[in-house]
Amino acid sequence: MSLLRLRVTNLRCLGAVDxxxxxxxxxxxxxxxxxxxxxEAIFVLGRGRSFRTAGRNGLIRDNQxxxxxxxxxxxxxxxxxxxxxLERNGPIRIRADGxxxxxxxxxxSWLPVQVIDPGVHRLVDESPGVRRRYLDWGVFHVKHxxxxxxxxxxRVLRQRNAALKGGPGNRLEPWDEQLVTAAEAVTEARQxxxxxxxxxxxxxxxxxxxxxxTLKYRRGxxxxxxxxxxLHDATDRDRRLGVTHPxxxxxxVAIQFEDHAARGRVSRGQQKLLAAGLILGQLRHxxxxxxxxxxxxxxxxxxxxxxxxxxRFLSVVRELxxxxxxxxxxxxxxxxxxxxxxxxxxxxxxxxxx
Ligand SMILES: Nc1ncnc2c1ncn2[C@@H]1O[C@H](COP(=O)(O)OP(=O)(O)OP(=O)(O)O)[C@@H](O)[C@H]1O
Ligand SMILES: [Mg+2]
Numbered sequence: 001m002s003l004l005r006l007r008v009t010n011l012r013c014l015g016a017v018d019x020x021x022x023x024x025x026x027x028x029x030x031x032x033x034x035x036x037x038x039x040e041a042i043f044v045l046g047r048g049r050s051f052r053t054a055g056r057n058g059l060i061r062d063n064q065x066x067x068x069x070x071x072x073x074x075x076x077x078x079x080x081x082x083x084x085x086l087e088r089n090g091p092i093r094i095r096a097d098g099x100x101x102x103x104x105x106x107x108x109s110w111l112p113v114q115v116i117d118p119g120v121h122r123l124v125d126e127s128p129g130v131r132r133r134y135l136d137w138g139v140f141h142v143k144h145x146x147x148x149x150x151x152x153x154x155r156v157l158r159q160r161n162a163a164l165k166g167g168p169g170n171r172l173e174p175w176d177e178q179l180v181t182a183a184e185a186v187t188e189a190r191q192x193x194x195x196x197x198x199x200x201x202x203x204x205x206x207x208x209x210x211x212x213x214t215l216k217y218r219r220g221x222x223x224x225x226x227x228x229x230x231l232h233d234a235t236d237r238d239r240r241l242g243v244t245h246p247x248x249x250x251x252x253v254a255i256q257f258e259d260h261a262a263r264g265r266v267s268r269g270q271q272k273l274l275a276a277g278l279i280l281g282q283l284r285h286x287x288x289x290x291x292x293x294x295x296x297x298x299x300x301x302x303x304x305x306x307x308x309x310x311x312r313f314l315s316v317v318r319e320l321x322x323x324x325x326x327x328x329x330x331x332x333x334x335x336x337x338x339x340x341x342x343x344x345x346x347x348x349x350x351x352x353x354x
Contacts, residue, residue: 001293002323003042003111005072010061011044011086012037013348020352022341024324028331028353029345035327038343038350039115039297042325044084045069046113046295048092048104056086066090073110076291082110105140105147112141112292114279117299121271123278124262128218128252135217135253138282139193142289146189153182157244165242172235179247180228186248187227191217194253196289201281207316208277208309209270214256215278221246272304273313280316287321296322302333310334 008017013034027035036052040059043051050059060067070083084107085093094101096110114137122130139146160175198215205213221230230246238244255262255274262274283294296317305313317324318337328334331342331353342353 001073001075001111001295003045003071003295004074006042006045007068007070008038008041009068010064011041011059011067011069012061014038014041014350015061015348017041017350019343019350021323021325022339024336024338024340025326026331026334026336026340026342027325027327027345027350028329028333028342029327030329033345034348034350035345036117036299037348038345039117039299039325039327041069042071042111042295042297043113043115044086045071045082046107046111048084048094048107051115051117051119056092057088060086060088064088071111075110076293080110082107108137108140112137112286112294113297114283114294115297115299116276116279116301117297118272118304120275120279121268123275124255124266124271125264128250131253131255132251134278134282135190135194135197135251138197138286139189141286141292142193142196143189146186149182149185149189153179153186153248156182157247157249160244161242164238164244168239176228176231179231179244183227183248187219187251190248190251191219197282197285200285200288201278204281204284204316205274205277208273208280208312209257211258212256213262213274213277214259216254216256218252218254220248220250220252269305269309273309276313280320283320283322294322296320296324298324298326300327302328 003021005020008014014037027038029035040050040052066085066087068085070081072081080097083095094104094107096106123134156175156178160172160179163170163172163175194215194217201215202213205211221227234245257266257274266274283296286292302310324336326334326336344351344353
Protein backbone atom coordinates (compact mmCIF):
# COMPACT_ATOMS: atom_id res chain seq x y z
CA MET A 1 0.00 0.00 0.00
CA SER A 2 0.92 3.67 -0.15
CA LEU A 3 -0.08 6.63 1.94
CA LEU A 4 -0.97 9.19 -0.72
CA ARG A 5 -2.16 12.06 1.43
CA LEU A 6 -1.88 12.81 5.14
CA ARG A 7 -3.85 15.38 7.07
CA VAL A 8 -3.19 16.07 10.73
CA THR A 9 -4.73 18.54 13.13
CA ASN A 10 -3.59 19.39 16.64
CA LEU A 11 -1.35 16.40 17.24
CA ARG A 12 1.46 17.43 19.62
CA CYS A 13 3.00 20.62 18.14
CA LEU A 14 1.46 20.05 14.69
CA GLY A 15 -1.37 22.51 14.10
CA ALA A 16 -2.61 21.70 10.60
CA VAL A 17 -0.65 19.47 8.22
CA ASP A 18 -1.67 18.46 4.71
CA UNK A 19 0.98 16.66 2.67
CA UNK A 20 1.19 14.28 -0.27
CA UNK A 21 3.98 11.85 0.46
CA UNK A 22 5.88 9.89 -2.18
CA UNK A 23 7.68 6.55 -1.95
CA UNK A 24 10.68 7.89 -0.04
CA UNK A 25 10.18 10.88 2.19
CA UNK A 26 12.86 12.83 4.00
CA UNK A 27 11.61 15.02 6.83
CA UNK A 28 14.09 17.62 7.99
CA UNK A 29 13.96 20.28 10.64
CA UNK A 30 15.64 21.57 13.76
CA UNK A 31 15.34 19.94 17.15
CA UNK A 32 11.80 20.26 18.54
CA UNK A 33 10.37 21.36 15.18
CA UNK A 34 7.89 18.44 15.01
CA UNK A 35 9.60 15.70 12.95
CA UNK A 36 8.95 12.85 15.36
CA UNK A 37 5.43 14.15 15.87
CA UNK A 38 4.82 13.76 12.13
CA UNK A 39 6.00 10.13 12.26
CA GLU A 40 3.84 9.64 15.32
CA ALA A 41 0.80 10.87 13.38
CA ILE A 42 1.42 8.23 10.69
CA PHE A 43 1.90 5.55 13.35
CA VAL A 44 -1.35 6.56 15.07
CA LEU A 45 -3.09 6.22 11.72
CA GLY A 46 -1.86 2.62 11.31
CA ARG A 47 -2.04 1.44 14.91
CA GLY A 48 -4.39 3.66 16.86
CA ARG A 49 -1.66 4.41 19.39
CA SER A 50 1.67 6.16 19.70
CA PHE A 51 5.13 4.59 19.74
CA ARG A 52 6.30 7.19 22.27
CA THR A 53 3.69 7.28 25.00
CA ALA A 54 1.07 4.91 26.30
CA GLY A 55 -1.60 7.50 27.03
CA ARG A 56 -3.46 9.38 24.31
CA ASN A 57 -3.95 12.74 26.03
CA GLY A 58 -0.30 13.72 25.57
CA LEU A 59 -0.78 13.43 21.80
CA ILE A 60 -3.35 16.20 21.77
CA ARG A 61 -1.95 19.66 21.26
CA ASP A 62 -1.84 21.76 24.42
CA ASN A 63 -5.00 23.83 24.93
CA GLN A 64 -6.93 21.82 22.33
CA UNK A 65 -9.77 19.37 22.95
CA UNK A 66 -8.89 16.85 20.29
CA UNK A 67 -6.59 15.73 17.48
CA UNK A 68 -7.28 14.09 14.13
CA UNK A 69 -5.24 12.15 11.62
CA UNK A 70 -6.69 11.26 8.22
CA UNK A 71 -4.98 9.39 5.42
CA UNK A 72 -5.78 8.52 1.82
CA UNK A 73 -4.42 5.07 1.24
CA UNK A 74 -3.95 3.00 -1.90
CA UNK A 75 -3.93 -0.71 -1.20
CA UNK A 76 -3.10 -3.59 -3.50
CA UNK A 77 -6.75 -4.14 -4.27
CA UNK A 78 -8.60 -0.97 -3.25
CA UNK A 79 -8.24 2.66 -2.23
CA UNK A 80 -9.88 4.54 0.59
CA UNK A 81 -9.59 6.91 3.45
CA UNK A 82 -8.88 6.06 7.09
CA UNK A 83 -9.00 8.33 10.09
CA UNK A 84 -8.40 8.52 13.80
CA UNK A 85 -9.96 11.06 16.16
CA LEU A 86 -8.68 11.61 19.68
CA GLU A 87 -10.52 13.52 22.37
CA ARG A 88 -9.09 14.59 25.67
CA ASN A 89 -10.11 11.92 28.22
CA GLY A 90 -12.43 10.47 25.59
CA PRO A 91 -12.45 7.25 23.57
CA ILE A 92 -10.57 6.90 20.30
CA ARG A 93 -12.69 7.20 17.16
CA ILE A 94 -11.70 5.13 14.15
CA ARG A 95 -13.06 5.39 10.63
CA ALA A 96 -12.16 3.32 7.63
CA ASP A 97 -13.60 3.67 4.17
CA GLY A 98 -16.53 5.81 5.29
CA UNK A 99 -17.56 3.61 8.22
CA UNK A 100 -16.97 3.76 11.96
CA UNK A 101 -14.83 0.92 13.26
CA UNK A 102 -14.52 -0.43 16.77
CA UNK A 103 -11.00 -1.79 16.67
CA UNK A 104 -7.57 -0.59 15.59
CA UNK A 105 -7.14 -3.87 13.68
CA UNK A 106 -8.97 -2.31 10.76
CA UNK A 107 -6.37 0.48 10.67
CA UNK A 108 -3.57 -2.10 10.57
CA SER A 109 -5.16 -3.82 7.61
CA TRP A 110 -5.21 -0.50 5.72
CA LEU A 111 -1.87 0.85 6.84
CA PRO A 112 0.74 -1.67 8.03
CA VAL A 113 3.32 0.50 9.76
CA GLN A 114 6.56 -0.14 11.64
CA VAL A 115 8.90 2.29 13.32
CA ILE A 116 12.58 2.28 14.15
CA ASP A 117 13.34 5.08 16.59
CA PRO A 118 15.89 5.78 19.31
CA GLY A 119 13.83 3.57 21.67
CA VAL A 120 13.93 0.54 19.35
CA HIS A 121 16.26 -1.38 21.69
CA ARG A 122 13.25 -1.95 23.93
CA LEU A 123 12.31 -4.79 21.61
CA VAL A 124 15.39 -6.67 22.80
CA ASP A 125 15.64 -5.29 26.30
CA GLU A 126 12.17 -5.05 27.74
CA SER A 127 9.56 -7.52 28.94
CA PRO A 128 8.05 -10.25 26.72
CA GLY A 129 4.91 -8.23 25.97
CA VAL A 130 6.87 -5.99 23.60
CA ARG A 131 8.08 -9.01 21.62
CA ARG A 132 4.66 -10.66 21.60
CA ARG A 133 3.24 -7.49 20.10
CA TYR A 134 6.01 -7.45 17.49
CA LEU A 135 5.36 -11.08 16.59
CA ASP A 136 1.57 -10.76 16.55
CA TRP A 137 1.71 -7.79 14.15
CA GLY A 138 3.36 -10.06 11.59
CA VAL A 139 1.17 -13.10 12.27
CA PHE A 140 -1.89 -10.86 11.87
CA HIS A 141 -0.75 -9.75 8.41
CA VAL A 142 0.21 -13.20 7.18
CA LYS A 143 -2.42 -15.49 8.76
CA HIS A 144 -5.86 -14.12 8.25
CA UNK A 145 -7.70 -16.06 10.94
CA UNK A 146 -5.15 -15.13 13.60
CA UNK A 147 -7.03 -12.10 14.95
CA UNK A 148 -10.12 -14.23 15.62
CA UNK A 149 -8.01 -16.94 17.24
CA UNK A 150 -6.23 -14.40 19.41
CA UNK A 151 -9.50 -12.77 20.49
CA UNK A 152 -11.08 -16.13 21.26
CA UNK A 153 -8.12 -17.09 23.43
CA UNK A 154 -8.23 -13.82 25.39
CA ARG A 155 -11.99 -14.05 25.84
CA VAL A 156 -11.79 -17.54 27.35
CA LEU A 157 -8.78 -16.47 29.43
CA ARG A 158 -10.81 -13.61 30.92
CA GLN A 159 -13.65 -16.00 31.69
CA ARG A 160 -11.33 -18.50 33.34
CA ASN A 161 -9.71 -15.72 35.39
CA ALA A 162 -13.15 -14.53 36.50
CA ALA A 163 -13.97 -18.10 37.57
CA LEU A 164 -10.68 -18.30 39.50
CA LYS A 165 -11.46 -15.07 41.32
CA GLY A 166 -14.97 -16.31 42.05
CA GLY A 167 -13.64 -18.81 44.59
CA PRO A 168 -13.14 -22.55 45.00
CA GLY A 169 -16.76 -23.39 44.19
CA ASN A 170 -16.33 -22.32 40.58
CA ARG A 171 -15.58 -25.11 38.15
CA LEU A 172 -12.72 -24.56 35.75
CA GLU A 173 -13.18 -27.56 33.47
CA PRO A 174 -15.54 -25.89 30.98
CA TRP A 175 -13.05 -23.06 30.47
CA ASP A 176 -9.99 -25.29 30.48
CA GLU A 177 -11.20 -27.29 27.54
CA GLN A 178 -11.90 -24.18 25.45
CA LEU A 179 -8.69 -22.53 26.57
CA VAL A 180 -6.63 -25.52 25.42
CA THR A 181 -8.19 -25.45 21.94
CA ALA A 182 -7.75 -21.68 21.63
CA ALA A 183 -4.18 -21.77 22.98
CA GLU A 184 -3.20 -24.46 20.50
CA ALA A 185 -4.51 -22.41 17.58
CA VAL A 186 -2.62 -19.27 18.69
CA THR A 187 0.55 -21.24 19.36
CA GLU A 188 0.47 -23.02 16.03
CA ALA A 189 -0.05 -19.77 14.12
CA ARG A 190 2.76 -17.96 15.95
CA GLN A 191 5.15 -20.90 15.73
CA UNK A 192 4.51 -21.39 12.02
CA UNK A 193 5.01 -17.69 11.39
CA UNK A 194 8.22 -17.59 13.42
CA UNK A 195 9.63 -20.54 11.50
CA UNK A 196 9.40 -18.46 8.34
CA UNK A 197 10.50 -15.22 9.98
CA UNK A 198 13.64 -16.54 11.70
CA UNK A 199 15.71 -17.09 8.51
CA UNK A 200 14.80 -13.58 7.26
CA UNK A 201 15.90 -12.03 10.55
CA UNK A 202 19.07 -14.15 10.47
CA UNK A 203 19.91 -12.85 6.99
CA UNK A 204 19.29 -9.23 7.95
CA UNK A 205 21.15 -9.71 11.25
CA UNK A 206 24.14 -11.06 9.36
CA UNK A 207 24.08 -8.07 6.99
CA UNK A 208 23.74 -5.51 9.78
CA UNK A 209 25.89 -6.99 12.51
CA UNK A 210 27.95 -9.69 10.85
CA UNK A 211 26.78 -12.03 13.60
CA UNK A 212 24.44 -14.98 13.95
CA UNK A 213 20.98 -14.01 15.19
CA THR A 214 18.49 -16.75 16.05
CA LEU A 215 14.88 -16.49 17.17
CA LYS A 216 13.00 -19.11 19.12
CA TYR A 217 9.37 -19.09 20.14
CA ARG A 218 8.69 -19.65 23.84
CA ARG A 219 5.11 -20.82 24.11
CA GLY A 220 4.35 -19.52 27.61
CA UNK A 221 4.46 -22.83 29.47
CA UNK A 222 7.09 -25.47 30.27
CA UNK A 223 8.78 -27.30 27.42
CA UNK A 224 7.85 -30.92 26.94
CA UNK A 225 4.34 -30.52 28.36
CA UNK A 226 1.04 -30.36 26.55
CA UNK A 227 -0.86 -27.18 27.41
CA UNK A 228 -3.69 -29.10 29.09
CA UNK A 229 -1.16 -30.71 31.40
CA UNK A 230 0.54 -27.39 32.20
CA LEU A 231 -2.86 -25.86 32.96
CA HIS A 232 -3.77 -28.76 35.20
CA ASP A 233 -0.44 -28.59 37.05
CA ALA A 234 -0.88 -24.85 37.62
CA THR A 235 -4.44 -25.07 38.98
CA ASP A 236 -3.60 -24.76 42.70
CA ARG A 237 -1.38 -21.76 42.13
CA ASP A 238 -3.88 -20.19 39.73
CA ARG A 239 -6.66 -20.58 42.32
CA ARG A 240 -4.51 -19.13 45.05
CA LEU A 241 -3.55 -16.06 43.03
CA GLY A 242 -6.77 -15.73 41.06
CA VAL A 243 -5.11 -15.63 37.67
CA THR A 244 -4.10 -18.10 34.95
CA HIS A 245 -0.33 -18.48 34.78
CA PRO A 246 0.63 -20.68 31.83
CA UNK A 247 -0.40 -19.89 28.27
CA UNK A 248 0.26 -17.92 25.09
CA UNK A 249 -0.42 -14.68 26.99
CA UNK A 250 2.98 -15.32 28.61
CA UNK A 251 4.79 -16.28 25.40
CA UNK A 252 8.05 -14.70 24.33
CA VAL A 253 10.47 -14.61 21.45
CA ALA A 254 13.93 -15.59 22.67
CA ILE A 255 16.59 -13.68 20.76
CA GLN A 256 20.02 -15.22 20.62
CA PHE A 257 23.10 -13.48 19.47
CA GLU A 258 25.97 -15.82 18.58
CA ASP A 259 24.27 -18.50 20.73
CA HIS A 260 23.88 -16.33 23.82
CA ALA A 261 20.71 -14.66 25.05
CA ALA A 262 20.88 -11.12 23.65
CA ARG A 263 19.06 -9.50 26.55
CA GLY A 264 21.43 -8.07 29.13
CA ARG A 265 24.52 -9.04 27.12
CA VAL A 266 24.93 -7.02 23.96
CA SER A 267 25.87 -3.32 23.92
CA ARG A 268 23.22 -0.64 23.52
CA GLY A 269 24.40 0.03 19.95
CA GLN A 270 24.17 -3.67 19.12
CA GLN A 271 20.75 -3.88 20.74
CA LYS A 272 19.55 -1.11 18.46
CA LEU A 273 20.88 -2.77 15.34
CA LEU A 274 19.57 -6.12 16.47
CA ALA A 275 16.11 -4.71 17.11
CA ALA A 276 16.23 -2.86 13.78
CA GLY A 277 17.18 -6.18 12.16
CA LEU A 278 14.14 -7.84 13.70
CA ILE A 279 11.89 -5.17 12.24
CA LEU A 280 13.48 -5.12 8.79
CA GLY A 281 13.46 -8.93 8.67
CA GLN A 282 9.78 -8.88 9.52
CA LEU A 283 8.96 -6.36 6.80
CA ARG A 284 10.78 -8.56 4.28
CA HIS A 285 8.98 -11.66 5.47
CA UNK A 286 5.52 -10.07 5.48
CA UNK A 287 6.15 -8.68 2.00
CA UNK A 288 7.19 -12.10 0.73
CA UNK A 289 4.40 -14.06 2.40
CA UNK A 290 1.42 -11.78 1.89
CA UNK A 291 2.52 -9.27 -0.76
CA UNK A 292 1.85 -6.44 1.69
CA UNK A 293 3.96 -3.33 1.24
CA UNK A 294 4.36 -1.60 4.60
CA UNK A 295 5.22 1.89 5.75
CA UNK A 296 8.55 2.19 7.56
CA UNK A 297 9.23 5.17 9.81
CA UNK A 298 12.87 5.87 10.65
CA UNK A 299 13.40 8.45 13.35
CA UNK A 300 16.79 10.03 13.88
CA UNK A 301 18.83 7.07 12.61
CA UNK A 302 21.74 9.29 11.56
CA UNK A 303 22.13 10.38 15.16
CA UNK A 304 21.98 6.81 16.43
CA UNK A 305 24.43 4.90 14.25
CA UNK A 306 28.01 5.52 13.21
CA UNK A 307 28.67 6.14 9.52
CA UNK A 308 29.57 2.55 8.69
CA UNK A 309 26.57 1.02 10.47
CA UNK A 310 24.23 3.62 9.04
CA UNK A 311 25.50 2.68 5.57
CA ARG A 312 24.85 -1.01 6.14
CA PHE A 313 21.47 -0.27 7.64
CA LEU A 314 20.39 1.89 4.70
CA SER A 315 21.52 -0.66 2.16
CA VAL A 316 19.20 -3.24 3.76
CA VAL A 317 16.40 -0.65 3.84
CA ARG A 318 16.95 0.18 0.17
CA GLU A 319 16.29 -3.41 -0.82
CA LEU A 320 12.98 -3.53 1.03
CA UNK A 321 9.90 -2.58 -0.87
CA UNK A 322 8.40 -0.15 1.65
CA UNK A 323 7.14 3.40 1.75
CA UNK A 324 9.78 5.27 3.73
CA UNK A 325 9.52 8.26 6.06
CA UNK A 326 12.89 9.31 7.45
CA UNK A 327 13.64 12.19 9.81
CA UNK A 328 16.97 13.99 10.00
CA UNK A 329 18.34 17.31 11.18
CA UNK A 330 19.80 18.16 7.77
CA UNK A 331 19.15 17.09 4.19
CA UNK A 332 22.58 15.52 3.75
CA UNK A 333 22.44 13.39 6.91
CA UNK A 334 20.92 10.37 5.14
CA UNK A 335 20.73 9.42 1.49
CA UNK A 336 17.39 7.93 0.53
CA UNK A 337 16.52 5.91 -2.53
CA UNK A 338 14.92 7.74 -5.46
CA UNK A 339 12.28 8.96 -6.12
CA UNK A 340 12.50 11.14 -3.08
CA UNK A 341 10.37 13.87 -1.57
CA UNK A 342 11.60 16.30 1.05
CA UNK A 343 9.56 18.05 3.67
CA UNK A 344 10.70 20.79 5.97
CA UNK A 345 9.28 21.04 9.47
CA UNK A 346 9.43 24.29 11.36
CA UNK A 347 7.58 25.02 14.60
CA UNK A 348 4.87 22.48 13.87
CA UNK A 349 4.34 23.48 10.23
CA UNK A 350 5.26 21.11 7.42
CA UNK A 351 6.08 22.28 3.91
CA UNK A 352 7.25 20.47 0.79
CA UNK A 353 10.81 21.21 -0.31
CA UNK A 354 11.25 19.09 -3.46
N1 LIG B 1 0.78 17.86 23.40
C1 LIG B 1 1.66 18.77 22.91
N2 LIG B 1 1.23 19.99 22.56
C2 LIG B 1 2.08 20.92 22.07
N3 LIG B 1 3.39 20.68 21.89
C3 LIG B 1 3.86 19.46 22.21
C4 LIG B 1 3.02 18.45 22.74
N4 LIG B 1 3.76 17.36 22.96
C5 LIG B 1 5.01 17.67 22.60
N5 LIG B 1 5.08 18.93 22.15
C6 LIG B 1 6.27 19.68 21.66
O1 LIG B 1 6.41 19.45 20.29
C7 LIG B 1 7.72 19.80 19.92
C8 LIG B 1 8.21 18.93 18.79
O2 LIG B 1 8.48 17.63 19.27
P1 LIG B 1 9.11 16.52 18.32
O3 LIG B 1 9.54 15.42 19.21
O4 LIG B 1 8.19 16.19 17.21
O5 LIG B 1 10.38 17.28 17.72
P2 LIG B 1 11.53 16.77 16.74
O6 LIG B 1 11.52 17.66 15.54
O7 LIG B 1 11.39 15.31 16.51
O8 LIG B 1 12.82 17.11 17.59
P3 LIG B 1 14.23 16.31 17.75
O9 LIG B 1 15.07 16.66 16.56
O10 LIG B 1 14.77 16.91 19.00
O11 LIG B 1 13.95 14.88 17.86
C9 LIG B 1 8.54 19.78 21.20
O12 LIG B 1 8.92 21.08 21.53
C10 LIG B 1 7.57 19.25 22.23
O13 LIG B 1 7.78 19.79 23.49
MG1 LIG C 1 12.53 13.74 17.13
